[in-house]
Amino acid sequence: MPAPTDDTPQGIRRRNLARVLRAVAADGPLSRPGVAARIGLTRAGVAPLVDALLRAGLLVESGPAATGGRGRPGSELAVSDRGPAGIGAEIGVDHLAVCAVDLRGRVRARVAADAANRHSQPGPVLRQLAALLAEVRTGIAAEGLRPAGLAVAVPGLVARGSTTVVHAPNLGWRDTDLAPALAPEYGAGAVPLTVENEANLGALAELRLGGGTGRPAPPDFLHVSAEIGIGAAVVVDGQLLRGARGFAGELGHVPVHPEGRRCGCGGRGCLEQYAGERAVLRAGGLAPERAAAGRPGAAVALLARRAADGDPATVRALDEAGSALGIALAGAVNLLDPRAVVLGGSLAGLAPWVLPSLERELTQRTTVAAQPAVGSGPLVKVSQLGADGPLFGAAHAALRAVLDDPLTFSPTHCARR
Numbered sequence: 001m002p003a004p005t006d007d008t009p010q011g012i013r014r015r016n017l018a019r020v021l022r023a024v025a026a027d028g029p030l031s032r033p034g035v036a037a038r039i040g041l042t043r044a045g046v047a048p049l050v051d052a053l054l055r056a057g058l059l060v061e062s063g064p065a066a067t068g069g070r071g072r073p074g075s076e077l078a079v080s081d082r083g084p085a086g087i088g089a090e091i092g093v094d095h096l097a098v099c100a101v102d103l104r105g106r107v108r109a110r111v112a113a114d115a116a117n118r119h120s121q122p123g124p125v126l127r128q129l130a131a132l133l134a135e136v137r138t139g140i141a142a143e144g145l146r147p148a149g150l151a152v153a154v155p156g157l158v159a160r161g162s163t164t165v166v167h168a169p170n171l172g173w174r175d176t177d178l179a180p181a182l183a184p185e186y187g188a189g190a191v192p193l194t195v196e197n198e199a200n201l202g203a204l205a206e207l208r209l210g211g212g213t214g215r216p217a218p219p220d221f222l223h224v225s226a227e228i229g230i231g232a233a234v235v236v237d238g239q240l241l242r243g244a245r246g247f248a249g250e251l252g253h254v255p256v257h258p259e260g261r262r263c264g265c266g267g268r269g270c271l272e273q274y275a276g277e278r279a280v281l282r283a284g285g286l287a288p289e290r291a292a293a294g295r296p297g298a299a300v301a302l303l304a305r306r307a308a309d310g311d312p313a314t315v316r317a318l319d320e321a322g323s324a325l326g327i328a329l330a331g332a333v334n335l336l337d338p339r340a341v342v343l344g345g346s347l348a349g350l351a352p353w354v355l356p357s358l359e360r361e362l363t364q365r366t367t368v369a370a371q372p373a374v375g376s377g378p379l380v381k382v383s384q385l386g387a388d389g390p391l392f393g394a395a396h397a398a399l400r401a402v403l404d405d406p407l408t409f410s411p412t413h414c415a416r417r
Helices: 009-027 032-039 043-055 122-141 179-186 198-212 277-283 298-308 312-336 346-365 386-404 411-416
Strands: 059-064 075-079 083-091 095-102 107-114 145-154 164-168 173-177 193-197 221-226 230-236 340-345 380-382
Touching: 009 032, 009 043, 009 075, 009 386, 032 043, 043 059, 083 122, 083 386, 095 122, 095 145, 095 386, 107 122, 122 145, 122 179, 145 198, 145 386, 193 198, 193 386, 198 221, 198 230, 198 340, 198 386, 221 312, 221 346, 230 312, 277 298, 277 312, 298 312, 298 346, 312 346, 340 346, 340 386, 346 380, 346 386
Parallel strands: 083 145, 145 193, 221 340, 340 380
Antiparallel strands: 059 075, 083 095, 095 107, 164 173, 221 230
């Protein structure tokens, strides 16, 4: 990304190129005057920027622009459906997935595979992921797309600014660097590789895609993602709050019953032991190993079906899970004062039975923070992206470098790589 303090002519030009590309990507097709109006430059100032992006193949002229005046109409500008693609990958406890999105934000390829990754060795998992990545790369190449970057979502702690998974308890991984296994196609010398906590990428998807609603997300919110484990991400002023080591957001290991059940992290009474998928299955009288067998999401679908049928044990288990979540979230809400709490992952599918007790605990345990301003809507919201949030967030994160510095991905630069 161009440095914010880079006020050289080259730095200013890079920032303005990024502004033009972002404006067309967000609001296009646009005429040249329309671009100029959106970013606050003159038409003469925008013209060479547009020409550079057209030469780079990042923008295309899509047809005559509508005009209310006299004279020959100009052409409308749109982002190209060829060129750079962001590649997102997800390593889940029970699945692997890869997708590619273009500059328009459209998913152009997607593959997934069931995988029993719990307490697995990293090598076989990463080899299977590499095979899925190669499949997607081959598929998008036939459509004139090339990877601009790869971002991988993992259910664990990632050292800040690295590709190393420090600890992923539900995978059983410690100090695992993903770069060597993915380097042949996506490592150094190929395209940028990012490894990120899945909750963080789910929050980025919420921020950039509006949770699947098409409406902008608030700039300050707490995103809670639950699958096998429970993670959270904090967004402040539109930016992730990462913490000193990059480990911020470990909501699943906040104690809700200090003398409670032993957790795999070594502590007692962690939220994950009361609101995680396996804990809820057990509380509902179901064997986690059998309930989770089959396709990813099978356990959540089973819980939702039983709850909808009014099964007392399942309804009670989800109510208790919501209470535990509310207790854990109350401290975060009081401390951070977010505009919203967004439920993603499997929680989104179980929201009808989890929300009442969650909101009850928040109301009892928070003060002004739990009372939203008039007209702002409820504090707790449900993401429409559901379990797809981390994967889509990863793919869009991989495109960020293009949007921040467009000509890095010009044909000339790519030919040198």
